Amino acid sequence: LLGGNTILSAGIVYAALDEADVPVMVDYYMERANQNADRDMLTFFAENSMDTIAFLEDAGVQWAFTAPAGTAAEARAHFSVNITGATIINALIAKAESLDVTIMTGVAGNELILDGNGAVVGAKATSSTGDYVFNASAVVLATGGFDASTEMKEQYSPSSAQDFPLSNKGNVGDGIRMGIAAGADTVFK
16 A cells, blocks of 8 residues: 555644744754754754645645644644545655656565665565566665664664554564665664
8 A cells, every 4th residue: 555654644744834934943843852853954854844845735735724733833734635644645646647657565675775885776675476676876765764663662762662653563664774784874873
């Protein structure tokens, strides 16, 4: 099935209100993380969040309304029509199909391919019908986190190791492990 955790979600996407809100949004997340976050990463996220909304709109996502959410007073939460992640996923699938993107399900990525200089130049994967090698000039790991992996939570977020996962059962950090095996660094080790 397509959609991962997004299809299970309420279809809410957060974004800065405008350029002036970017540092306010960063400060909000820094405070929520007890100052234990990467300010540069948060700034990158906040600066690009408005473009993310525009990208999703261009792909056909429609918003029902924006409102405050969580503990922030600002109306940064964009609620998709029908308030479901399926609204977002279905629009993205339709956009990908309109661009003749090949979507493969039941194929598990298991290794990144590196060139002699350590640059990622592809990925290996398996399915019930065989093995795949994908050569590429760029690889994007968009595989989610590790909310359903007690082992990874114990290593990277011990305080949440026993929390019940609110994501799908496949959210066990496979993409993160592939990145680490290829030499990628992690934040908050």
